Amino acid sequence: MTENTFMEEFVDVLRKAPKVALFSHISPDGDCIGSMLAIGLALQKMGKEVVYYNPNPIPGNLGFLPGSRCISQILPNPQPKTLLFVDCTDLGRVNLAKSDIHGNSTILNLDHHISNLNFGDINWVDARASAVGELALTLINLLGVEIDLDIAVNLYTAIVTDSGCFQYSNTTAQTHRLTAKLLDLGIDLASIHHNIFDQKPIAQVKLLQCALAGLEMYAEGQLALLTLSLEDFQRSGAEQELSDGLVNHVRSIAGVESAVLLKEVGPLEVKVGLRSNLWLDVNKIAAQFGGGGHKRAAGCTLKIPLTEAKISIIGAIEEALRSGRNN
């Protein structure tokens, strides 16, 4: 199927559907929620009945998104014939199996992950997009719906979160061109950014302080290591997931090639987050410990005490830093 054919079919199915169910993935983020809501609001403007589903509660910082209160954690019943999955590589990302889908349904699959399993009847999967929000904008244009402020706020949120404020390398000229169109509509950047990014729990700041207090540098400053013990989580009152992103505070130190966060999640269980900047393949290092990921971001879990995990990980990275460039 050529690019245009499947896009036309995708749009055609939506045009003909009186009712559409939209699905987005577990651990929801700005892209899946913003894109889902933008498309749903557009379909509603076309006079269609729309139901929104996500298996998890919507993160507090996305509660400002127009339409977010319509998202249900209960599967639509009865199930509409037209099902649109947003930002999902497979049905498992929505905690569903093929048997959960009625036989006469049409599954529309809109995604930007290269690992997408093409599980839909029509698959619009474009890994060049920084966010599904880019594809959603194109889809809404093809549907002929005028983009209003509510839709624009959702699309902007989708793009700005998944592109890391236009910093990640998935950002393209097209990302900026589409964003320009959203800004033309007069969305309030200051308010959107405040809603998305300025909602940090104080426990997260305390956890950062704990982590930085234990900063250690190895390999002549090429390796920055942070450690969070069970006690640190107790003292700061932070949940485990609040440690996401902490490692970036030391990844950005001058001269650092690799940054690591060791997180004690149980007496004999340590989660390790590995990052690199320019050349070190941390996926290979994670694989040594049964983990995996990408070249610049990977993780693994060690079922040993924190102090031992630390020694093992430091050893593996120092070795990789010594020999890595020659491989």
Add this chain to the structure above:
Amino acid sequence: MTENTFMEEFVDVLRKAPKVALFSHISPDGDCIGSMLAIGLALQKMGKEVVYYNPNPIPGNLGFLPGSRCISQILPNPQPKTLLFVDCTDLGRVNLAKSDIHGNSTILNLDHHISNLNFGDINWVDARASAVGELALTLINLLGVEIDLDIAVNLYTAIVTDSGCFQYSNTTAQTHRLTAKLLDLGIDLASIHHNIFDQKPIAQVKLLQCALAGLEMYAEGQLALLTLSLEDFQRSGAEQELSDGLVNHVRSIAGVESAVLLKEVGPLEVKVGLRSNLWLDVNKIAAQFGGGGHKRAAGCTLKIPLTEAKISIIGAIEEALRSGRNN
């Protein structure tokens, strides 16, 4: 003069000049350096002789910018007839006085500050631009010079730094449209961002840890206060200016309207940085202590001990938070 007239005149002066001296401001940033280099490289491509001046050393994280090694801290001598000032509100921003400029010179003034004094013979001042980089791109297009990779890297750096990665409210649709054109040329975002943003001195991270260790919350969580003593600077090995931006780590805590950093710079001298998120006018608060700035970012200096300064500032902000919304 209409917009087009002065732009044409501006371009005309540059076209006719065999030699141009470019000036950028003290405490140089990505916008003034990137814009200056982009214009200079374009003029060089036109076959002109170009000299670059900045009163201060170029920050280490901008050393990767193509052409940066040509910037001199020595004033051009002999002084060319055509002088182009980039991102400078007045001659004082380059540590110059009117008497330093030869009588037969033509001063070109390219800036985006609303406070610009229009000190040039031709003033291209456009406060709608998020960065002078936007104006520089337009200028280079008007000069008819093809934008190559080196020029694009400089312009992108100018825009991404002064727009705060497209997050500041000075970012417009035009900012994104111009950026798209630079990305079309194939600049390497990952490498540029690493060069600009991942060059933090380790002392800055230690200073952040010191600051967060002393985090205090007031006014039912609306005020977040950080304090850095002389001892904190000694212990972390950080210079005073490394505290810039630290306050944003707590400004982004949920529920915070105002965030403050108190910095002891001498035994009886405390510098205060004030920020607000949505409504509090911190310029007014700074003014109470003889300082000033903007509504959302202001500062003042108190010539009293740190502990006393803290009490005064907390009192003033608590009062403003209580009564402010009613004014």
